[in-house]
Amino acid sequence: MTRRRIALLLAALVAASGVLPLLLLSAFGLQILRQRGERASQDALKAIAEQAAARVATYIAQQREMLRALAMAVGTEVDAERKLADVSLDAPSLGKLLLVSAETPARSLPRMLTPAQIAAALRGTEVLSETYLAELVPAMDACVPSGKQGRAVCTTLDLLELQRQVQRIRVGEQGYALAFDRTGRLLAAGAGSMRAAVLSGEPVAESSLATAFVKGAPAAVRFQNPPGRDVLAGWASLPDPAWTIAVEQPAEEALRGARSALGFLGLGAFVTLFLSIVFGYLLARRMLASLELEERFRTAGQIAAGVTHDLGHRLTILQQIEHLAATNDADYLPRIRESLTTEVATMRRFVADFADLTREVKPADFLPIELNAFAESVRNGAQAYAAESGVRVEVAHAAAPVWTLGDRYLLERAALNLARNAVDASKPGSAVRLRIEGGNGRAALAVEDQGAGIPPERIKDLFESFSSTKRSGVHLGMGLPNVRRIVVAHGGSVSVKSTPGKGSIFLLILRESEPQSSSASPATMP
Amino acid sequence: MGSGPFAVAAKTGTELHLVRRHAEAGRINDVYVAAYATPRDAFVHTLKGDANAIVDLESRWLEFFRGVPSLQIVRAAGHNADAIMLNSKLARTDRVLLAQLLASPQVRDRAYADAECMEKGGTNQAPVPPGAPLRILSWGPFERLALAARRALGERGGDVAQLAPEEVLARLRAGDFEMVTARPLRWPLTLMALVWRSDSPENLTGYSNPEMDRAIDARDWVAANAVLRDDPPVAFICTRDQLAVIDARIKNPRLGPFELLETLPEWETEQ
Secondary structure, eight states: OOHHHHHHHHHHHHHHHHHHHHHHHHHHHHHHHHHHHHHHHHHHHHHHHHHHHHHHHHHHHHHHHHHHHHHHHHTTSTTHHHHHHHHHHHOGGGOOOEEEETTSOGGGSOTTSOHHHHHHHHTTOOEEEEEEEETTEEEEEEEEEOSSTTEEEEEEEETHHHHHHHHHOOBTTTBEEEEEOTTOOEEEESSGGGHHHHHHOOOOHHHHHHHHHHTTOOOOOEEEETTTEEEEEEEEEETTTTEEEEEEEEHHHHTHHHHHHHHHHHHHHHHHHHHHHHHHHHHHHHHHHHHHHHHHHHHHHHHHHHHHHHHHHHHHHHHHHHHHHHTTOGGGHHHHHHHHHHHHHHHHHHHHHHHHHHOOOOGGGOEEEEHHHHHHHHHHHHHHHHHHTTOEEEEEOOSSOOEEEEOHHHHHHHHHHHHHHHHHHSOTTOEEEEEEEEETTEEEEEEEOOSSOOOHHHHTTTTSTTOOOOOSSSOOSOHHHHHHHHHHHTTOEEEEEEETTTEEEEEEEEEBOOOOOGGGSOSSOO | OTTTTEEEEEEOSSEEEEEESSOOTTBOOEEEEEOOSSHHHHHHHHHHTSSSEEESOOGGGGGGTTTOTTEEEEEEOOSBEEEEEEOTTSOHHHHHHHHHHHTSHHHHHHHOTTSOOSOOOOOSOOOOOOSSOEEEEEEGGGHHHHHHHHHHHGGGEEEEEEEOHHHHHHHHHTTOOSEEEEOOBOSSGGGHHHHHSTTOTTOTTOOOOHHHHHHHHTTOHHHHHHHHHHSOSEEEEEEOOEEEEEETTSBSOOOOSSSTTTTGGGOBOOO
16 A cells, blocks of 8 residues: 555545534534524524514504594585595595595495494594405405594595505515515515406415414414425405514525525535545645655664574574584585575575565466465475474365465465474474365365464563574574465455464455366466 | 517407517517416516516506516606696686696695606795686596696685596596696607697597697697696696516517507517
């Protein structure tokens, strides 16, 4: 794995450790913000509706008050009818004022007041009709006492002013107000698309909501209006007359501010995360470079110490051989020859171990290997060494061929390393067994010895580099780490089980591959 | 429209279908002129988008169309003036004073408080000629004008009779009136002949002045206006813009200087 990838991985790990809490916090935070944003919008719409309702109520109250005052001031005069007619010049919103008495022909009476209401008005009671469409606008008939028994002043209140007031209420770009009477009839609409209903008297989607609200039902604060648009709404009612004002705004527009804030927050979080990854990556690279340099020096020191120790040992032996040779005593010649042979072999292994470290595992070089044959090859390679120690090497074959793919040379070096270690650990006369197992996608080679076993405290770092305590020969401590490097590079694993006093089992597990023809696997090392 | 680029393709009691003689891309090629039972129906159908234009509106009804995204409000200088016509039997000097009195800012403001009038001049100081109270006939939307006129006349302000149009017409033909509210043509000047020439069938008040006839025949509109001022059959009170509400998809619609829809063949539509 390259330093760059390690740095990226480290940075990603650090960032990822922050992502989950960040996501959780964000989810909760966004939810709270969304709810609060919606509630704030609804409260604002309700406040606007209440203001509008208060203004409409004031307007209606003023009209009625003006009507009462005029009726009392003019209604008793001789030319009351003419004066009342003239009033429309000064108070056009009051409409055409009529002096009504029992003699007034029915066709001249306000059209929406019932005979009972007219009778009540003539008795001195103020009466008000339901709203209705007069000519082109919603209107309402009203009669007030004239100050003279048997006469009342009546008019038709033109509610076009209500349309003007409602139309002036704009909330954002698309918000609008609606006014309903007690029956749910739309009296005025700020939304152009709904004004046809004002003139036609047709109910709109909000009519039933308005009727329910004026009867005390809870206000519908969010709903879909007929074009399928999601709207937020605020409601307010006028006690007299029992009308309702609704102020609506498309949810999309009402919550745009909150959504923008949420978007910016989310974006900020992601930018922060991204920056933390980038900075983490850069810092990790610098730290890794520093660590790598330090590690190199440390490794070089360890190698130098090992090499110095081992070569020093070998040099001591060679100096002793040199001293023997200097005696020119023929009796020492066989011993000198034997010692030189041993030392050359030792030095060759020393060089071979280093050579193994430099060889990389390349999957492109993998070839099919049958493990039973492979184990035989390993036995052949280890047998001479084992024989020197009086140890036997045995192979326990699997019942069927077990195939894997790999770099045969490196795998055999790894297996030989384990076999030699097993031989080194074995007592003379004992056996080292190479056992093959296959199945369930695994191709396993176990190297078992009957030696003294490994102390448990050593097992955990047994495969760490330069951890060997064997200093009797060329044991830099690179053997087992190299075994693990090779096996892991093949997608496998290596482990050890050891029982002190009974021996150890090194288990090398590779991936099982498809069976091949037997000719595909050469039986010996190249 | 029917005599120009359009020809009548079909007609019923409530609808006229006009088709452009030679279809043009980007222009209106079919026109359906629909008659609705009531003005309210016409408004409703326009607001719903069933009709693409409604013309000749009172300004107060624009409230329903303001801020409707699918519609646009179009204005043009008005052709007719809200006016009070005077019976020619009244003395000429009285009519001159009455015309000054009625075409005054006070009458205009009282009658049209919320509307913009083309007329800006006049005086509130004109005296009221002495005499018996003058009755004012009124109809349709003119009751307020009639009341404003009566108030300006003071002691000479008589009864205001708000009648059906046909009743008013009958009274005019019988000469049974002193003052009557009306909306006569004021422009184009060439059409003045229709209203004020002695023998014109549109001359409903019976006004007759040889000088006016001569000026009209000579197409001397300055002289004709001078006659109207010196021997007034009418007091022009307020000429308001002509208004139309038209589908917003129609580009640059204009109202015609003579007839409201005479420029319709030039209106542009989306391709």
